Amino acid sequence: MTLALYVPRASPVHRTPAGWKLLALALLSVLVFAVPTLPVVFGALVAVVVLGLVVARLPAVVLLRQARVVLWWLVALFVLHTVLTDVLDGTLTVIRLLTLVLAAAVVTATTRVTEMVAVIERICRPLEWVGVRPARIGLVIAMALRFIPLISERADRIREAQAARGGSVRGLRGLKATVVPLLIQVLQLAQTVSEALDARGADDVPVRRRGPRAA
Amino acid sequence: MRLRRETTAAVADPARGIELRGVGHVYGDRVVLADLDLHLTERRIGVVGANGSGKSTFARLLNGLVAPTTGTVLVDGLDTRSCVREVRRRVGFVFQDPDAQIVYPTVAEDVAYGLENQGVPAAERADRVAEVLERYGLAGHADHPAHLLSGGQKQLLAIAGVLVMRPARIVFDEPTTLLDLVNTRRVAQLVEELDQQVVVVTHDLDLLDGFDRVLVIDDGRVVADGPPESSVAAYRSLMVHR
Numbered sequence: 001m002t003l004a005l006y007v008p009r010a011s012p013v014h015r016t017p018a019g020w021k022l023l024a025l026a027l028l029s030v031l032v033f034a035v036p037t038l039p040v041v042f043g044a045l046v047a048v049v050v051l052g053l054v055v056a057r058l059p060a061v062v063l064l065r066q067a068r069v070v071l072w073w074l075v076a077l078f079v080l081h082t083v084l085t086d087v088l089d090g091t092l093t094v095i096r097l098l099t100l101v102l103a104a105a106v107v108t109a110t111t112r113v114t115e116m117v118a119v120i121e122r123i124c125r126p127l128e129w130v131g132v133r134p135a136r137i138g139l140v141i142a143m144a145l146r147f148i149p150l151i152s153e154r155a156d157r158i159r160e161a162q163a164a165r166g167g168s169v170r171g172l173r174g175l176k177a178t179v180v181p182l183l184i185q186v187l188q189l190a191q192t193v194s195e196a197l198d199a200r201g202a203d204d205v206p207v208r209r210r211g212p213r214a215a
Numbered sequence: 216m217r218l219r220r221e222t223t224a225a226v227a228d229p230a231r232g233i234e235l236r237g238v239g240h241v242y243g244d245r246v247v248l249a250d251l252d253l254h255l256t257e258r259r260i261g262v263v264g265a266n267g268s269g270k271s272t273f274a275r276l277l278n279g280l281v282a283p284t285t286g287t288v289l290v291d292g293l294d295t296r297s298c299v300r301e302v303r304r305r306v307g308f309v310f311q312d313p314d315a316q317i318v319y320p321t322v323a324e325d326v327a328y329g330l331e332n333q334g335v336p337a338a339e340r341a342d343r344v345a346e347v348l349e350r351y352g353l354a355g356h357a358d359h360p361a362h363l364l365s366g367g368q369k370q371l372l373a374i375a376g377v378l379v380m381r382p383a384r385i386v387f388d389e390p391t392t393l394l395d396l397v398n399t400r401r402v403a404q405l406v407e408e409l410d411q412q413v414v415v416v417t418h419d420l421d422l423l424d425g426f427d428r429v430l431v432i433d434d435g436r437v438v439a440d441g442p443p444e445s446s447v448a449a450y451r452s453l454m455v456h457r
Contacts, residue, residue: 006358113321114324139318149362150362153362189315192312193318195308196316198303200316200318201304201332
């Protein structure tokens with residue numbers, strides 16, 4: 001499992017500031033819902049694919065991997081809409097969702113996490129008035145992206161250890177046998193991570209952090 | 216791989232070093248450390264002891280991650296209780312499990328994290344990150360997801376994340392426990408070549424070759440303190456008779 005999807009390339013899409021890319025993503029979401037016609041929605045899908053594969057020069061596997069994640073959702077939505085309304089509505093819904101998933105993948109693959117976090121911190125800056133530290137919000141997001149794959153790996157290791165000892169990894173019992181040790185491991189990890197953050201000067205983070213980040 | 220010596224930004228006073236005065240630490244009812252009076256001024260200091268002997272708590276006392284229940288820990292004369300931020304700038308800490316120390320998703324971003332906290336300007340940050348990644352053979356992995364690195368690379372990344380902050384002293388808590396022989400040698404060489412004062416808590420007795428001083432901790436007390444040869448012999452004897 002990987003959430004760190006940044007693919008380094010020297011492309012105009014990579015050079016575009018993260019804020020503009022997130023704004024474009026938001027506008028695209030509005031467009032495909034506000035103008036739900038096949039030419040617009042299909043045109044948006046083609047544009048996203050061209051932008052990702054041709055302009056940003058991303059490997060096709062980056063987009064395919066994201067499409068595969070939502071494949072069964074798309075199938076289920078298509079069937080549901082086809083049964084309840086009609087095929088055109090099902091097609092529109094599926095293309096719309098696929099377009100947004102691929103557009104998000106293009107933004108993620110062309111934007112460093114630190115750039116994304118810097119935008120989120122800027123957006124959250126007004127929250128300083130109520131005592132919230134935007135840098136902390138950014139750190140939480142970065143850490144979520146860092147630790148979700150790690151926790152997923154640890155869950156796999158627990159399942160393997162149980163399977164190696166003949167334990168069941170299926171059903172409610174298997175879930176319980178995985179969740180409890182995983183929770184203990186995550187709490188232990190959280191304790192060490194908090195120490196590591198302290199050791200690396202997390203307490204020194206200024207309330208307001210300006211300018212682009214290095215990475 | 217020959218590693219260049221790291222320069223230090225934080226000012227260290229070798230004569231003052233790290234002092235522990237009547238230090239003890241208690242978790243609940245359990246006495247983890249007791250009656251520690253030490254003055255650590257040597258450049259290479261090793262700490263050995265059985266599991267649960269109090270080594271890791273001892274290591275955490277040295278940069279203020281743990282405050283002593285009794286007594287005082289001073290780094291260059293600064294109390295770890297009242298000057299914890301300044302102490303942590305002077306004393307870097309490398310954890311046993313690098314996965315717990317790497318907080319950003321990609322390699323370069325993680326190395327930059329400590330510098331951001333120190334308020335280092337973006338241009339200087341980028342230069343220092345590039346320099347340290349180059350030095351530790353991670354330059355080709357700058358944009359790679361950290362969780363896809365090998366165990367040895369993760370440990371190097373964790374160490375790079377500390378060294379880039381240029382602390383005057385570095386504490387390593389069992390840095391080779393999760394590593395194979397090649398990576399253990401690599402880390403040993405890295406430790407050997409550092410300019411900083413280094414305190415290494417370890418079970419790997421080979422790592423202590425050439426150290427100036429080795430402490431043996433048993434049941435929360437220092438039971439041997441001297442050159443590696445005599446301390447390691449005392450530690451072996453202690454373990455044999457257990």
